[in-house]
Amino acid sequence: MESSKLHIPLLLILQAFIFFPSTQSASNNSNLFREYIGAEFKNVKFSEVPINSGVEFHFILSFAIDYTTSNSPSPTNGKFNIFWDTDNLSPSQVSAIKSKNSxxxxxxxxxxxxxxxGYAYFNPTSIQSWISNAVSSLTQIIQDYSLDGIDIDYEHFKTDPSTFAKCIGELISTLKKNKVISFASIAPYDDDQVQSHYIALWKSYGHVIDYVNFQFYAYDKGTTVSQFLKYFYTQKSNYNGGIVLASFISDGSGGLAPDKGFFTACSRLKSEGKLGGIFVWCADDSKGLGFKYEKQSQSLLAISH
Known part of the structure; x- marks a missing residue:
């Protein structure tokens, strides 16, 4: 009897390890920080944005669009052109910032x-021709700029969800297979039409999508910490298995503002092992604020993720 009692605590300890893994081993926290740049032509440069060596940092050039660059832009069925601030965000400047920061x-x-x-519509003439044109035109741009990945931020559609899923899914798959890119992300927000397209894409091609840049700042201005967390858990469920990033808009015009509890919410997610990273829209607006929230975001992410 005495000897068997000695084995009971050991058995309980073993069961605890088997059935209740440590929060650290179950953590999905990441030190990934991402920032959109170049869409508003405010002369912001890569070199002006503070970069913490303790994070993985992604700049996202905004935008490449399959429209003509004329005064009256029109759809081109997958032939992408550059619509970001190329004067300040050129191929040589991409190379310089990557060389300086590993x-x-x-x-x-x-x-x-x-x-x-007008709106930038997703408007393919046909699935196969759009994919072919997109792979060709984007490969050229990506190689010219020595880029590493793509982000999908279509917000207006003239096609059904299954066509969007097929076109974008095959585009990402082909660029990865050809080793043109090493990662891909999507940037949906909480709108019925938008979500129907992106969730269709996720269900069919989630395995080739690395990050979900969910636009939490598209929720109402004045969002509270508890509301933000509820929204986050909902989208984590919608994009099940995905790395969902928390996000804010620099000017505080929507969602949970960075000075109204955003970092409190992120700390909570981090404590739960659910903070897949943070992204910001956008460097163009943050420039006038001295990038103070970028610094705060990266400090939070860099601390033993």
Whole structure:
């Protein structure tokens, strides 16, 4: 009897390790920080943005759009052109920032909200021709700029979710297979039409998508910490298995503002092992604020993720 009692605590300890793994081993925290740059033509340069050596840092050039660059832009069925501030964000400047910072990678984002005076629509003529044109035109841009990945930020659609899923999914798959890119992300937000397209893409091609840049700042201005956390858990469920990043908009015009509890929410997610990283829209606006929230974001992420 005495000898058997000695084995009970050991058995309980073993069961605890088997059934209750440590929070650290179950953690999905990341030190990934991402920032969109170049869409608003405010002369912001890569070199102006503070970069913490303790994070993985992705600049995301905004935007490449499959529209003509004329005064009245029109769809080109997958033939992408550059619509970011190339004077300040050129191929040589991409090379310079990556050479100076080994933790920096640079991607480009596709689509965005608008082009010219109208919306930037996802508007393929046919699936196969769009994929072929997109692979060709984007490979050229990515190689010219020595880029590492792409982000999908279409927000307006003239096609059904399955066509979007097929076109974008095959584009990402082909660019990865050809070793043109090493990562890909999507940037949905909480709108029925938008979500229907991105969730269709996720269900069919989630295995080739590395990050979900969910636009939490598209929720109402004045979002509280508890509301933000609820939204985060919902989107974590929608994009099940994905690395979902928390996000804010520099000017505080939507969602949970960086000075109203955003970092409190991120600390909570980090304590739960659910902080997949942080991204910001956008460096163009943050420039006037001295990039103070970028510094705060990276400090939080760099501390033993």
């Amino acid at each position: 933790n920096v990678k640079v991607a480009l984002s596709l689509g965005g909200d608008g082009v010219g005076n």
